[in-house]
Amino acid sequence: MVGTGPAAVSKSVSAARGPMLAIGVGPAWLAIGSTTLLAVADAFVGVAATLPAWLRYAPLAVSLVAFGLPHGAVDHLAPARAAGERPTLRWLALVGLAYLLLGVGYAALWYVAPAASAAFFIGLTWFHWGQGDLYALDALGGAHLDDRAVRVGTLVVRGGLPMLVPLLRFPGRYRDVVDAWVALFGGGLDAAWLVAPETRLALGGAFAGVTAATLLLGRLRGGGDAWVRDAGETLLLWAYFLVVPPLVAVGVYFCVWHSLRHIARLVAVDPGARDAFDDRGTAAALFRVGRDAVPLTAVSIALLVGVAIVAGFDADIEALAALYLVFIAVLTLPHVAVVAWMDWAETAGLARLVREQ
């Protein structure tokens, strides 16, 4: 039987509320809020322009070892835990197979069609970061998200904030980053139309419209404190991606927003980390997740360094950052499959639209 609204939030999602507030909300608001304020203040004093250019790669570099890359390095354990089971060899083999098939397939696609692969990466991240925020909002308990249209709109808005808004204000830098991915494979990007003022005006107008419509509909459907927080976050992220230059903005967001929210979810699904959180607090829970993430983070970094050496990379920081992002792209496709599976197991995200109770 198909009901009128999505299935109710499952118990395991509501149980993520505590870790989500402590790990995914407080630190994220602090970091994104203060970076926004710094960028606004800098518009008056102009110090940022005098800083060395390599500094803008710092957040991405940090994401290699803290939060960013590690948030996916628990993918071998997370799906079993989301299903309420203990990770067994069979689970590990299944996740390994998904990584092998999807990762190798997508890596091959980058060689054959780099520009299309780059566009796919942005679309995939749009979906994935929207999916991540939808889970976080569910964990915090938002009645307005019981409406199908609000749910889909929220995913589109939350994913589009980091993927589209930087293009509106910083088209040149945006194009340089994507260009560098394609250039790794010897190709060029013919994206003059994408950065043209008319295109950006149309995209920006449409996205502002979707944002406003989603928030208004949510207000009509539930309102309340959870809606106020949702609207506050949405406006904060709009401002953030409009004022902070894109490499820094996306790098910081990746670490403190998307990754910390997923880490809060990892705490919630792991009974050991949950107990640590309840008994000994946030740091103890983070330590447990961190410990789980160490082996595959190390393997990933070794693999990345190996690729850089074999491909003969020098110290050109732009090309190194591009290599890192394409490497992340290849890992992201299987990661999204894992997270979509977790959504299914927990009746979260878009799975709430198709699953019955």
Ligand SMILES: CC1=C(/C=C/C(C)=C/C=C/C(C)=C/C=O)C(C)(C)CCC1
């Ligand atoms: C850096 C950067 C970009 C894209 C970054 C992407 C697409 C990152 C994806 C990371 C993922 C998917 C991590 C895993 O969860 C833009 C927006 C093109 C332009 C500005 C700078």
Ligand SMILES: [Fe+2]
């Ligand atoms: Fe992720």
